[in-house]
Amino acid sequence: MFRYMLKRQLIEDATSLRFSIYATIILAGLVAWSLIFAGIHQDRLANFSQNAIKRGLSLRSSSSKLYNLIWVSQTILMEPQSVRFIADGHEGQMPQGLSVSMLGSRLTGSQGDSEASILNSPDLTSIVQIIFSFFALVLTFNAVSYEKEKGTLRLVLSNSVLRNKLLLSKYAGAILTVGIPFVIGLILSLVLLSLRGIPVLSGGYMIALSLFFLLSLLYLSFFILLGLFCSTATGSSKNSLVLCLLCWVFIVVVLPKSAGPLLRLGSFSVPTEKAIAEEARLAGREVWNRHSGEDMVTSSPQAESTKLNVRVTNEATQAEERVFDLYLDKKMRVVSTFMAANCVSPASLFEYAASATAGTGLAHFMHFRRQVVQYQSDLIRFFKDQDMKDNDSPHLYFHPDYVSKKPFDFAAVPEFKEHVPRLLERVKNAAAYGAGLILYNAIMFGLVFISFQRYDVR
Amino acid sequence: MANQQPILKADDLSKRYEDGILAVDHLNLNIYPGEVYCLLGANGAGKTTTINLFLNFIPPTTGTCYVNGIDVTRDPLEAKKYVSFVSENVMLYGNFTARQNLDFFAKLGGKTNLSKNDYYQVMRRVSLQEKAFEQRVKNFSKGMRQKLGISIAVIKDAPGILLDEPTSGLDPKAAEEFLEILNELKKEGKAILMSTHDIFRAKEIGDRVGIMKEGRLVMERTREELQYEDLVKIYIDYMKSEPLKI
Numbered sequence: 001m002f003r004y005m006l007k008r009q010l011i012e013d014a015t016s017l018r019f020s021i022y023a024t025i026i027l028a029g030l031v032a033w034s035l036i037f038a039g040i041h042q043d044r045l046a047n048f049s050q051n052a053i054k055r056g057l058s059l060r061s062s063s064s065k066l067y068n069l070i071w072v073s074q075t076i077l078m079e080p081q082s083v084r085f086i087a088d089g090h091e092g093q094m095p096q097g098l099s100v101s102m103l104g105s106r107l108t109g110s111q112g113d114s115e116a117s118i119l120n121s122p123d124l125t126s127i128v129q130i131i132f133s134f135f136a137l138v139l140t141f142n143a144v145s146y147e148k149e150k151g152t153l154r155l156v157l158s159n160s161v162l163r164n165k166l167l168l169s170k171y172a173g174a175i176l177t178v179g180i181p182f183v184i185g186l187i188l189s190l191v192l193l194s195l196r197g198i199p200v201l202s203g204g205y206m207i208a209l210s211l212f213f214l215l216s217l218l219y220l221s222f223f224i225l226l227g228l229f230c231s232t233a234t235g236s237s238k239n240s241l242v243l244c245l246l247c248w249v250f251i252v253v254v255l256p257k258s259a260g261p262l263l264r265l266g267s268f269s270v271p272t273e274k275a276i277a278e279e280a281r282l283a284g285r286e287v288w289n290r291h292s293g294e295d296m297v298t299s300s301p302q303a304e305s306t307k308l309n310v311r312v313t314n315e316a317t318q319a320e321e322r323v324f325d326l327y328l329d330k331k332m333r334v335v336s337t338f339m340a341a342n343c344v345s346p347a348s349l350f351e352y353a354a355s356a357t358a359g360t361g362l363a364h365f366m367h368f369r370r371q372v373v374q375y376q377s378d379l380i381r382f383f384k385d386q387d388m389k390d391n392d393s394p395h396l397y398f399h400p401d402y403v404s405k406k407p408f409d410f411a412a413v414p415e416f417k418e419h420v421p422r423l424l425e426r427v428k429n430a431a432a433y434g435a436g437l438i439l440y441n442a443i444m445f446g447l448v449f450i451s452f453q454r455y456d457v458r
Numbered sequence: 459m460a461n462q463q464p465i466l467k468a469d470d471l472s473k474r475y476e477d478g479i480l481a482v483d484h485l486n487l488n489i490y491p492g493e494v495y496c497l498l499g500a501n502g503a504g505k506t507t508t509i510n511l512f513l514n515f516i517p518p519t520t521g522t523c524y525v526n527g528i529d530v531t532r533d534p535l536e537a538k539k540y541v542s543f544v545s546e547n548v549m550l551y552g553n554f555t556a557r558q559n560l561d562f563f564a565k566l567g568g569k570t571n572l573s574k575n576d577y578y579q580v581m582r583r584v585s586l587q588e589k590a591f592e593q594r595v596k597n598f599s600k601g602m603r604q605k606l607g608i609s610i611a612v613i614k615d616a617p618g619i620l621l622d623e624p625t626s627g628l629d630p631k632a633a634e635e636f637l638e639i640l641n642e643l644k645k646e647g648k649a650i651l652m653s654t655h656d657i658f659r660a661k662e663i664g665d666r667v668g669i670m671k672e673g674r675l676v677m678e679r680t681r682e683e684l685q686y687e688d689l690v691k692i693y694i695d696y697m698k699s700e701p702l703k704i
Binding site for chain 2: 001004005008011012015016150151152154155156157158159160161162456457458
């Protein structure tokens with residue numbers, strides 16, 4: 001019985017005008033986005049490669065003397081990932097990378113607004129989030145009410161048909177109607193991206209895309225259920241359409257933007273880079289001021305005053321770096337708080353889940369930062385190892401006058417290589433958001449089924 | 459008929475809506491195989507509510523509906539296996555052809571092994587034009603849709619048939635054809651409950667005719683009794699009489 005109803009539903013949906021519009025927009029949208037992304041990604045890769053070359057040259061220029069390494073500040077950019085086609089994670093609005101030296105690491109590149117707008121990051125996620133969700137509602141807003149208005153609902157239910165099965169067939173029909181053109185569009189996108197030289201046919205990419213597809217279905221399922229609920233909860237198709245549109249605007253547009261102001265995120269505001277730099281300078285000066293009366297004249301490396309000078313220099317540098325680190329942590333916390341507050345909206349849950357699964361966005365940046373900090377430790381260890389080899393060096397780190405001044409093997413300097421988070425880690429990051437979407441679906445399922453059980457079919 | 463089990467039975471059936479209106483008031487009905495029972499009454503008399511109660515679209519306030527001896531409220535899915543329904547304005551899936559609609563509803567009615575020829579045969583039987591068999595239903599006239607509606611009931615081959623003002627709005631020829639089909643179904647032993655405003659056709663086709671007023675069955679006559687009485691006069695007299703005290 002179920003399959004007959006499902007088949008009928010599918011035929012009806014597939015022959016409708018709205019489906020033709022939906023399928024055309026999906027295919028055209030995905031093709032257009034694939035071509036646009038291919039161009040953007042190639043530019044990003046070129047920029048990244050240029051930066052890597054510059055970084056190599058800067059390191060090479062310091063290879064004449066070991067102590068020069070102390071002053072080399074490398075600008076390390078996050079590697080452009082092709083998964084940003086799927087979920088950008090607002091990376092365009094986030095720090096593009098970090099400047100790292102042995103003395104510390106700082107943000108570099110443009111830093112976006114922590115209250116990221118959903119419309120500012122074009123990616124597959126935002127296409128599904130905004131356009132597909134709208135169509136999911138358009139496909140289902142009158143699934144039940146129109147049948148009642150036509151009279152076919154009475155005729156169907158005059159047979160031995162369970163209401164739940166009828167509803168389930170409508171739900172499954174809508175999922176397939178939404179899902180099939182989406183799969184075709186995705187395959188088309190992969191072909192286009194591949195033809196443009198973007199490595200998307202790897203196993204890892206396919207898994208990321210499959211997970212994204214499942215998350216998309218979960219997200220669209222919520223809107224399909226919402227459409228069915230409006231269709232059963234209102235008296236007519238017109239009322240259902242109005243209710244659906246209001247719900248869509250609230251869930252997709254209003255709710256993801258209202259959590260921030262509601263939480264008064266202004267009180268979490270992070271100062272500008274200039275203000276942070278000034279605060280760091282003051283923190284360093286404060287260290288020097290604390291030792292202002294002490295003898296810190298640098299004479300011989302063995303002199304206590306020299307050792308104190310080096311110690312205070314390092315202390316002041318660390319104090320400055322701590323200020324930068326604190327603000328970076330605070331910025332990350334603001335974004336995390338904002339994201340947590342936004343989880344009231346299924347649209348935000350989907351966006352965060354997609355971004356976490358793809359390994360982009362905040363999770364990507366945090367992973368990158370951890371790697372940069374590790375790289376900094378590797379550099380320091382390398383520096384110390386090299387310095388220890390020089391018996392003439394007084395080993396007073398990191399004063400340029402009291403470390404080895406001998407040339408060293410440039411090829412031995414550790415290089416930064418970004419590693420993408422492992423799949424398991426990405427899935428773990430996305431689990432909470434995915435669970436939120438499942439919960440929303442479960443609630444909506446319950447509401448729809450109760451509503452349809454009580455539905456007056458006359 | 460007394461020793462036969464009624465296919466359609468209303469036992470002390472009442473329905474009071476949430477707004478307080480008593481739509482059906484202690485109705486007792488027994489419709490036997492091979493019998494056509496016509497329910498007459500003004501709008502709001504409770505005819506459609508009675509049919510809705512038989513189809514379990516609404517629960518009764520008191521009393522019970524039985525289809526083939528099965529309590530409709532207790533086991534609606536089982537009960538609906540034994541009853542077909544044709545509404546006043548049969549609306550089908552417009553993008554489907556007549557045959558596709560028939561196929562879908564036949565399958566819902568449990569007939570899963572029918573061939574294209576079986577569907578054609580049924581449509582021929584209800585006098586639907588051959589050229590309409592594979593045409594989309596959205597362009598069908600009301601008469602064609604009613605014929606397709608009755609063909610759905612025919613193909614289900616249930617022992618009970620519920621008809622809610624099926625000839626309303628049909629031209630005389632189409633209505634006559636419709637009644638011919640009903641006569642055939644009656645001869646096949648179907649128990650038919652038909653609500654209608656059409657007194658003349660009720661007299662023509664009905665083995666028994668009942669008049670409902672304000673939810674009550676106020677009069678019932680057999681075909682034999684009506685040979686000596688004027689149904690129109692009886693109907694008008696009942697409609698003119700004082701409102702019932704409910």
